[in-house]
Amino acid sequence: MKKLLISVVVMMVGATYLHAQFVENVSKVGTTAGSFLEIGIGSRAMGMGEAYVGMADDVTALYWNPAGLALIPRNQVTFVHTQWLADINFNHIAGAFPLGRSGTLAASLTSLNMGEDKVRTVFYPEGTGEMFTASSVAMSVGFARRFTDRFSFGAAGKYIREQIWHMSASALAVDIGTLFRTQFNDMRIGMSISNFGTSMQLEGRDTQITHDIDESKEGNNSKISAHLDTDEWSLPLLFRVGIAGEVIQSNHQRLTLALDANHPNNYAESVQIGAEYAIREFAFLRIGHKFYLNDKNEDGDPNSPEGFTAGAGVNLLISRNTRFYLDYSYGDFGLLDQVQRFSINLEF
Numbered sequence: 161m162k163k164l165l166i167s168v169v170v171m172m173v174g175a176t177y178l179h180a181q182f183v184e185n186v187s188k189v190g191t192t193a194g195s196f197l198e199i200g201i202g203s204r205a206m207g208m209g210e211a212y213v214g215m216a217d218d219v220t221a222l223y224w225n226p227a228g229l230a231l232i233p234r235n236q237v238t239f240v241h242t243q244w245l246a247d248i249n250f251n252h253i254a255g256a257f258p259l260g261r262s263g264t265l266a267a268s269l270t271s272l273n274m275g276e277d278k279v280r281t282v283f284y285p286e287g288t289g290e291m292f293t294a295s296s297v298a299m300s301v302g303f304a305r306r307f308t309d310r311f312s313f314g315a316a317g318k319y320i321r322e323q324i325w326h327m328s329a330s331a332l333a334v335d336i337g338t339l340f341r342t343q344f345n346d347m348r349i350g351m352s353i354s355n356f357g358t359s360m361q362l363e364g365r366d367t368q369i370t371h372d373i374d375e376s377k378e379g380n381n382s383k384i385s386a387h388l389d390t391d392e393w394s395l396p397l398l399f400r401v402g403i404a405g406e407v408i409q410s411n412h413q414r415l416t417l418a419l420d421a422n423h424p425n426n427y428a429e430s431v432q433i434g435a436e437y438a439i440r441e442f443a444f445l446r447i448g449h450k451f452y453l454n455d456k457n458e459d460g461d462p463n464s465p466e467g468f469t470a471g472a473g474v475n476l477l478i479s480r481n482t483r484f485y486l487d488y489s490y491g492d493f494g495l496l497d498q499v500q501r502f503s504i505n506l507e508f
Contacts, residue, residue, distance in 0.1 A: 188424075188425065188426045188427060188428075189426065189427060190426070191393070191394075191425075191426050192393055192394050192395060192396045192397075192425065192426040193322065193329065193331075193359075193360035193393035193394070193395065194296070194298075194320050194322060194331065194355070194360060194395050194396060195396060196250075196270070196272040196296040196298070196322075197298060197320065197354070197355055197395065197396055198396050198398070198424075199242075199244070199250060199272070200212075200223070200224075201220045201223040201224070201240060201252050201254075201268075201270070202218075202220035202223070202224075202238065202240060202487070202503050203240070203471055203473070203487035203488055203489040203501045203502060203503035204218070204220070204436075204444075204446065204471065204473060204487045204489075204503065205220060205224060206448075206469055206471065206489040206491060206501055207434075207436075207446035207447070207448060207469055207470060207471020207472070207473075207487070207488075207489035207490075208418060208432075208434025208435065208436055208446050208447070208448040208469070208471070209432045209433060209434040209447075209448020209449050209450050209468075209469045210420065210432045210434070210448065210450060210469075211402060211404070211418035211419055211420040211432035211433055211434035211448055212224045212225075212402070212418065212420065212434070213225045213337075213350035213351065213352055213400045213401065213402030213420050214339070214348040214349060214350040214402040214403045214404030214405075214418055214419075214420070215228075215348070215350075215402075215404045215416070215418050215434075215436075216228030216337075216339070216350065217231040217232065218232060218236060218238075218256075218505065219232065219236040219237065219238045219254050219255065219256040219266065219505065220238060220254070221256075221266075221304075221314070221337075222254055222256065222266045222267075222268050222300060222302045222316055222335075223254075223268070223300075223335075223354075224337075224352065224400075225314070225337035225338075225339060225350045225351070225352040225400070226266075226302045226303075226304050226314025226315055226316045226335055226336065226337040226352065227304055227312045227313050227314035227337040227338050227339035227350065227352070228304070228312070228314070228337070228339055228350070229256055229264040229266050229302060229303075229304035229314050230263060230264050230304040230305055230306045230312035230313075230314060230339070231312065231339070232256050232258055232264055233258065234258065234481075234507050234508060235255070235256070235257050235258065235507065235508050236255065236256045236505060236506065236507050236508075237253075237254070237255045237256075237505070237506045237508075238252070238253070238254050238255075238503060238504065238505045238506075239252075239253055239503070239504045240252040240253075240501065240502070240503045240504075241501075241502055242499065242500075242501045242502075243499070243500065244272070244499065245493065245497065245499065246274075247274075247275075248272060248273070248274050249271075249272070249273050249274075249275070250270075250271075250272050251270070251271050251273075252268065252269070252270045252271075253268065253269050254266065254267065254268035254269070254300075255267055255268075262305070263303055263304055263305030263306075264303065264304045264305070264314075265301075265302075265303055266300075266301070266302045266303070266304075266316070267299075267300065267301045267302070268298075268299070268300045268302075269297070269298075269299055269300075270297065270298040270299075270300075271295065271296070271297050271298075272295060272296040272297075273293070273294075273295045273296075274293065274294050274295070275293065276291045276292070276293050277291065277292060277293075278290075278291060278292075279291065279292050279325070292324065292325040293323075293324075293325070294322075294323065294324040294325075295322070295323050295324075296320075296321070296322045296323075297320070297321050297322075298318055298319070298320045298321075299318060299319045300316050300317070300318035300319075300335075301316060301317055301318075302314060302315060302316030302317075302335070303315060303316070304337075309341075310340060310341040310342070310343075311338070311339070311340050311341075312338070312339045313336075313337070313338050314336070314337050314338075314339075315334060315335065315336045315337075316334065316335040316336075317332070317333070317334050318332070318333050318334070318335070318355075318357075319331075319332060320332070320333060320357075320360070320395070322360065324362075325364075325366060326364045326365045326366045327362045327363065327364035327366050327367070328362065328363065328364055329360040329361055329362045329363065330360065331357055331358045331359065331360045331395060332357050332358050333354075333355045333356060333357025333358070333395055334356050334357060335352065335353065335354045335355070335356070336352065336353050336356075337350065337351060337352035337353070338350065338351050338352075344405075345405055345406065346405065346406070347403060347404070347405035348403065348404045348405065349401075349402075349403050350400075350401070350402050350403075350404070351399075351400065351401045351402075352399075352400045353397070353398070353399050353400075354397070354398045354400070355395040355396055355397050355398060356395075356397055357395050358395075359392035359393060359394050359395070360392065360393050360394075360395065361390055361391070361392045361393070362390045363390070367387045367388040367389075367390065368385065368386075368387050369386050369387065369388060370382075370383040370384065370385060370386065371383075371384050371386040372384070394425070396424060396425065396426050397424065397425040397426075398422060398423070398424045398425070399422070399423040399424075400420060400421070400422050400423075401420070401421050402418060402419060402420035402421070402432075403418070403419055404416060404417070404418035404419075405417065411440075412439070412440055413437070413438065413439055413440070414436075414437070414438040414441070415435065415436070415437050415438075416435065416436045416438075417433075417434070417435050418432075418433070418434045418435070418436075419431070419432070419433050419434075420432040420433075420434075427452075428452045428453055429452070429453045430450055430451060430452045430453060431450075431451045431453065432448060432449070432450050432451070433448060433449055433451075434446065434447065434448030434449075434469075435447050435448070441475060442474065442475050443472075443473070443474055443475075444471075444472060444473040444474070444475070444487075445471075445472055446469075446470065446471040446472065446473070446489070447469070447470050447471075448468075448469045448470075449467060449468055449469065450467060450469070467492050467493075468491075468492045469489060469490065469491045469492070470489070470490050471487060471488055471489035471490065472487070472488055473485060473486060473487035473488065474486050481508055482506065482507065482508045483506070483507040483508075484504070484505070484506060485503075485504070485505035485506075485507070486502075486503075486504060487502070487503040487504075487505070488500070488501070488502055488503075489501045489503075
């Protein structure tokens with residue numbers, strides 16, 4: 161089993177590396193579909209600057225590193241709401257359920273919706289009287305298990321669908337992850353590969369047209385039914401590796417530092433650093449930053465929208481067997497304004 165897992169990881173990382181080398185001199189921005197899959201899940205992770213692959217030990221691990229699901233001690237459910245950029249609504253709900261020594265089962269639903277807007281054309285710039293919507297949905301089911309007291313492995317399958325007006329596209333993908341707890345102060349080393357799957361291609365009646373095969377001839381059928389072909393676009397494949405560990409650990413306080421490195425197939429590589437300070441595991445303060453590598457415009461100035469993040473949270477004991485976590489995070493997107501996220505976790 162270990163040899164099989166290592167072989168799979170090596171092949172997938174190798175394919176990603178070769179692809180990156182082939183297009184190293186070509187901009188990768190805007191070359192994938194399903195970009196909403198890159199929006200991070202959970203205010204705790206986002207407050208730490210997305211440095212969460214080695215930290216993942218709650219229900220949001222289904223997104224960051226499925227292997228972290230194996231560390232969940234009890235049932236957990238999370239609800240996430242974000243007023244995303246350009247007044248877009250982002251929502252996420254997920255649940256994780258430990259099955260004893262058999263492992264942990266989890267499922268999630270993610271949706272992105274922009275609401276209704278007017279259909280505008282060249283001849284009707286103020287609207288044709290019709291309305292259209294655009295939305296994206298991802299459904300995921302995952303499973304994780306501890307193979308030893310220090311090593312866990314997890315995987316998830318997901319269905320992705322995007323729709324705009326009368327057109328839609330769908331795809332299937334898998335996420336895999338590993339998490340290893342070392343003997344050096346229990347430092348964790350995590351790795352995950354996300355969105356490895358099929359391509360997406362828009363289909364629908366908006367590509368239907370009428371066509372005159374030979375406009376130079378008279379008397380032929382000038383309105384033959386035809387349709388426009390759309391290209392296939394790959395998903396935003398992402399390879400993550402990270403470490404996390406405690407530099408302060410006592411009954412009264414804890415300080416955890418985390419460092420992640422990301423290699424996407426549609427953007428520059430990045431490094432994330434984050435920290436979480438806990439007071440009696442009741443109140444939490446978080447801070448983080450995302451640094452992009454080789455991401456500059458023609459003038460040599462940084463051209464990255466994301467950067468500084470911060471957050472806070474509380475852990476409340478509602479009853480003997482139920483805990484309530486409320487988390488908040490703030491992210492600076494530069495010219496694109498700020499994004500505030502709220503997450504609610506229930507553990508029972």
